[in-house]
Amino acid sequence: MATPSSLKDKVKPKEWDIMGKISLSTLDLSNRNLTELPNELFELTELEALDLTNNKNIDLSNELIKLTSLKLLCLDRCNLDTVPAVVMKLQQLETLILRSNKNITLPDEMCSLVNLTYLDLYSCDLMSVPAAVMKLSQLKGLRLSSNKNIALPDEMCSLVNFTYLELANCGLDTLPSVVLKLLNLQELDLSHNTQISLPEELCRLENIKVLTLFECNLLTVPPAVLNLTQLEELDLCANRGIHLPDEMAGLTNIRVLKLCGVEMVTVPPVVGGLTQLEWLDLSFNPLQTLSAVIGQLTNVKHLMLSNCQLYTLPPEVGRLTQLEQLNLRDNQLQTLPTEVGQLISVNDLKVDGNPLIKPPAEVCRQGIDVIRQYFQELKRSDEKSRNRSVGSKTAVRTYPADPDAPAAAYRCVLRQFDRTNIWVGHTKESHS
Missing domain, CATH: 3.80.10.10 (Ribonuclease Inhibitor)
Incomplete structure (x- = not known):
């Protein structure tokens, strides 16, 4: 049938x-x-x-x-x-x-x-x-998340294959003692336990690689966490005003660091020192500007900077040549540095929600190659203006750089993709 x-x-x-x-x-x-x-x-x-x-x-x-x-x-x-x-x-x-x-x-x-x-x-x-x-x-x-005040019996230590435990929003003020006996544990989620205190014995979990402490009302990274040198992923999102101590530099195996919504106003130097990072989430922080330390993270592949009130990006961002994903949504960026064109591995660039002028958002949406061509055309246009000014034998005054150069570079780049029609702002012009 x-x-x-x-x-x-x-x-x-x-x-x-x-x-x-x-x-x-x-x-x-x-x-x-x-x-x-x-x-x-x-x-x-x-x-x-x-x-x-x-x-x-x-x-x-x-x-x-x-x-x-x-x-x-x-x-x-x-x-x-x-x-x-x-x-x-x-x-x-x-x-x-x-x-x-x-x-x-x-x-x-x-x-x-x-x-x-x-x-x-x-x-x-x-x-x-x-x-x-x-x-x-x-x-x-x-x-076991959202089971308030749940008790974890000692018999759980018999689960010798146990690697993942989720205890988010359980109203915990400390870590249940049996958790410290789960020696094969690799992932532990303690999110939304706003009164939790982590014991020094946490270091017994020598196999733990992922620790999630989302919105735990932490004022600083607990010392017990700093001793987990094998840690590969740490989520500290929504711990508003959290302090990142210099001892975090000892987390030499960390690959993923999530700091979304922690009210960070500047990226501390200790983050720049975590050069092994591959994923960094700084979204929803009032950064306004990004310090040059970001350029030290030459292994980072995913960089999240949405909703950060950013007005500028430092040229050091061009050093992130391993970057594959760059999220700049909903900031105040009007320009991007020329060095963005060096990010040849980026295949996911998000710039929506920015008042971009140079390069225009329409250029950015076509990817890094088009952005790089835009800046190359802009440079050539500026050089032509300077040469025209220097080469003039009759003019009494020199000419400034062409104020329409960005738009000219924009038209030149897009013409390579459509020989008949190009976009200028939001108006389509025809060219024979």
Whole structure:
């Protein structure tokens, strides 16, 4: 029997962010007010992910076991009081999303999910981590965020494959002691715990590479963090007024640093010293200008500077020859330095929301090569003006540089892309 196209055609590749991005062939049946699964579903034997979000009190048929390729099941906001029995029969399942099912219970039979590596229990109003979780021997990642004051039992240390733990917005004032025993932990998210204090023993987590401290009301980078010399990614966004101590220079393995919305008015020298950085997010800070230290970050590939009130960029930005993404959206830039043309690796340049004149936004939107040609034409135009002034034998006064040179350079560059029509400002002119 052929699968009806009305359902089969809805299967699309989708990128899921589950301990990193993964693309799965997904059927999205969310928000359909379904009380049971459609029979046509059970013929989609190659389906990898099923999203049933916000289908209240849905009944999951035993026929679900026919989906032998199913790796991800999302039961977000389904008003479940326990995990449906058929789920325990999906032994190939790798990801189970149960978020926002208030006070849900997890039966011991979940231990049959021998391939389950990620469990999402976000905002389930749990008082403690369910005992069934400790029986998931292959579990690598657990999301417990928005379970206020949740208790983490010592038995969690039996999860020897555990590498990812999310405890955002749990009302924590310190790190649960069992976390310090999860010696294979690589990623830890403590965001939105505004009273949290990190103990010196944090250094026991010698394998931790990613630490997220978004909006934790931190006044400075905790000393315990400065001892995590193996750290590769640190998120300090939304910690307003946070101080970055000189000791941060010891984080010699850090590749990603996120400082979005920390009310930074200038980039401190210690940031310029983190020369191994590949990703730097400084967006939503009242910088107005960017200090020359930015030029020291010669390995940076992604630089986020949107909504920073920037009026100028320093010429040192031209040293960032590894840069691939440059986000300058929503600033006050009227000009870009000529050195921007040296950023030959940039393939994602965003300048929307700036009153750009030199070069015009229309030029910038066509990429670095066109920007470089624009500045070359501008230089040639200026040289011609100077030569005309010097070479004149009859003129009593000399001529200033041509005030229309930027527009002339703009026209010359765009003419190379369209020999018949060019754009001047917002008006199209025809040329034979």
